Amino acid sequence: MPRERLPDDGDELLARLGSLTAQARRRAQVQRSQVELALALQRGMLPRDLPTAPGLHLAVRYTPANLGLNVGGDWYDAFTLPDGRIGLSIGDVQGHNIEAAAAMGQVRAGLRALASVTGDPGELLARTNDLLLSLGSELFATCTFLRLDPATGSLESARAGHIPSVWATADGKSGVVHDEGGPPLGIERGVEYPVTRHRLSTGGVVVLLTDGVVEGPELTVEDGLDQVVRLAGIAAVAGLEARALAAAVIKGAEGVGHEDDAAVLVVGLDGPGTPL
Template sequence: MPRKRSTDDGDELLARLGSLTAQARERAELQRTQVELAIALQRGMLPRDLPTAPGLHLAVRYAPACYGLNVGGDWYDAFPLPDGRIGLAIGDVQGHNIEAAAFMGQVRAGLRALAFATGEPGELLARTNDLLLSLGSELFATCTFIRLDPATGAMESARAGHIPFVWATADGKSGVVDDEGGPPLGIQRGIDYPVTRHRLTTGGLFVLLTDGVVEGPSLAVEDGLEQVTRLAGIAAVAGLESHALAAAVIKGAESVGHEDDAAVLVVGLDGPARP
């Protein structure tokens, strides 16, 4: 009898282990499917083509999160506006899952659609903010929007809770843009977003990025921005292509120890900017 009971106990243990293993496999498969779906959603919503203009160079890089479900929030966009200028946007949705990826698509689509009614960055962010609040979602998004005139290099920018972007000029100067900004989109109604004016000079660069590029467990955001500023300054002085700088910046994101998406948008001008 003891031998029989021991055998029964062993069979029951094996059965339980088999059941737990099957459940773990199902959860792993479900998680893998969700990750693939979130990445597919995000990649499908990012622009396939970037606008072109004489002397203007745009370059983008995007790296999805590599761990768990930490994917879905970051995006970038670049598109021509009705007046011939170019709209540039980069942002990050709170959360890292399929819901965040879907909300990111709503933000990007809404912002692009509203930009054809008003390309003025401050008003555009204010309208997008009201639109997101009307959707009733509990999510919010950070965003930077720039309106660029490629013929003159004149730029206007507004920022909604997003990290500031980096600039560099061909004469060796570089830094982080010092602007006021406003709160993230989708939190509070009736927000005004201040507009800052810049100029993209010949041989100059602007680098827009998400926090996954410059902030993480291994790197403070100030140090990350300093790292990108240094890279941008070297690239501008050396006359490196925008694509090379974008690749170097996204490569540097590996040092932050993050489990987040990372997106980079580089804007360069080598044409004769008119006063």
């Protein structure tokens, strides 16, 4: 009597493995498409050109996080205000996904639009905060906004929950900008943001950055800021170009072990002024 043929367990296992592999490939393709979309959003919303003025030196570096779906909402911006002064902003929207990248564009566009009404850094952040709350988004953003007069070196800044900036002068002084600041944008209504006033010296620099540059598993934010202070001090004394300093700072960000965006905006000035 012929024996009944049992199912081929090997063939069944291979078929299941093939199905699982196909599913994993499809998920990877979807994930890759989402990452590419978020990165395209980031690139499209960041400025292509930086403003120019006699004696003004601006340089930026931006490294997006693209591990898995870990695409953040860091941004930088620089533009000419209606009165001829220069507006400078840097910030970070909470979250690491397409929504964060899209919200970054909203905040940056809102800052630019409201800057045509008021260039005062504190009032501008307060209005942007109200705008973000009115949109009903659950995301919040940290931000620093500076207003610079290249003709005099006058520099005004306000900060909304963002990490402080770094400064250095050509005579060898450097440090972290100490200002009061306020809460992140999009959390609380009716917030006032104090304005801190400085004067950018001839040959001096100010470095604006996001936390991905100075904070991560391998480095505390304090140590990361100290590292940028040292780089800025060396660059100012040596008279290095703003773009060389920006490149050095973003290179240092590779050592923090982060999976976040990293953005750097360096501001330098040749002209009248006394140290920060």
